Amino acid sequence: MSYDVKQLGFGTGARAPWAADPWASRGRLIVEPVSPTRSEFQRDRDRIVHTTAFRRLKHKTQVFIAHEGDHYRTRLTHTIEVAQIARSLARALKLDEDLAEGVALVHDFGHTPFGHTGEDALSELLAEAGGFDHNAQSLRIVTELEQRYAEFDGLNLTWETLEGLVKHNGPLIGDASDGKAVPEPIVEYNRRHDLWLGSHSSLEAQVAAIADDIAYNTHDIDDGLRSGLITMEMLEELPLIATLLSAVRSQYPGLEEPRLIHEIMRRQITAMVEDVITVAQANLVDIKPQSADDVRLAGRTMAHFSDDFVKADRDIKTFLYRHLYRHPDVMRVRANATRIVRDLFSAFMADPGAMGDKHAGAEIADMTEGARAHRVRDYIAGMTDTYAVAAHRRLFDHTPELR
Incomplete structure (x- = not known):
């Protein structure tokens, strides 16, 4: 109609x-x-x-x-x-x-x-x-x-x-x-x-x-x-x-x-x-x-x-999931990207100061684990792709290729 x-x-x-x-x-x-x-x-x-x-x-x-x-x-x-x-x-x-x-x-x-x-x-x-x-x-x-x-x-x-x-x-x-x-x-x-x-x-x-x-x-x-x-x-x-x-x-x-x-x-x-x-x-x-x-x-x-x-x-959504979002090439890149996020989360939870000076100090050290996780969440979620890759290269010996 x-x-x-x-x-x-x-x-x-x-x-x-x-x-x-x-x-x-x-x-x-x-x-x-x-x-x-x-x-x-x-x-x-x-x-x-x-x-x-x-x-x-x-x-x-x-x-x-x-x-x-x-x-x-x-x-x-x-x-x-x-x-x-x-x-x-x-x-x-x-x-x-x-x-x-x-x-x-x-x-x-x-x-x-x-x-x-x-x-x-x-x-x-x-x-x-x-x-x-x-x-x-x-x-x-x-x-x-x-x-x-x-x-x-x-x-x-x-x-x-x-x-x-x-x-x-x-x-x-x-x-x-x-x-x-x-x-x-x-x-x-x-x-x-x-x-x-x-x-x-x-x-x-x-x-x-x-x-x-x-x-x-x-x-x-x-x-x-x-x-x-x-x-x-x-x-x-x-x-x-x-x-x-x-x-x-x-x-x-x-x-x-x-x-x-x-x-x-x-x-x-x-x-x-x-x-x-x-x-x-x-x-x-x-x-x-x-x-x-x-x-x-x-x-x-x-x-x-x-x-x-x-x-x-x-x-269309079903088509895109089958042929694009779950394509082996895309999934390989996704796996490497997941590793980068996981590594960064672990590193920042262990040492919040690795996120920068404003995340260091007694206030962060005294936070509960949940509060610290929320601080790390906000930091990682705000990252661009390029910044996340650069941060990973700074903290780890090997960074996965996203290609």
């Missing part, structure tokens, strides 16, 4: 009643004067872009380790692509584009060096100290670990941006949660600043979440083709991609492969974005929310794929 965008007023510029209103924000944990030139969500977006954590994304893995090639996506380029898609969705649905963009830009701050490999390694190493969750680590970065401002730690972001960061994948407690324990850093912060963990997030955060799926489904295929681990022939097993491939070949016979790949990728993004817009419009017509809180309390996600695209999304 499709809807007339113009008739419903979608994408016409003004914010809809269901959009988050930056002029009626629930505010910041620490009260600040209002800016005369920027909305509250614009200020959040700008603060996020100017962080050390944002710059570090340049040298953090998406799929391929950064030095494997200049043209592969890093966590930074992936984040920028997610933000672009989120902003397009927000514009079509008459949402606050700055909030959607801000949530998209901050959503991967907590990722470790070496992508999900580093996260898996830290999760195992920290099993007795609360585990590791990159979403919770993102919250710690923007509420504690970034230390730039004279009057507070973190970025002092608005309630709406923090809520979107924590809940962009859905409620964390209650009937709609997945049954997993809420990570302690989120629980601890929520005691000071209630983020409504049992409700859904704003529609801005929901479009940021689905934009993440659209971006990596498309661009991981692109990087897989660039690496040679995926071939054009292999894409024929994916009905959505096969249909797009057939249409492009029919329209442009003899098109050289780089242009062919780009044409398929852009059409895949367009198809997925338009599907989400159509579904979200239908949900908005059904629920008729009159405020952003009506979206939060609707009891269901409103920005999601249709049934057909849920299947296409699942097919």
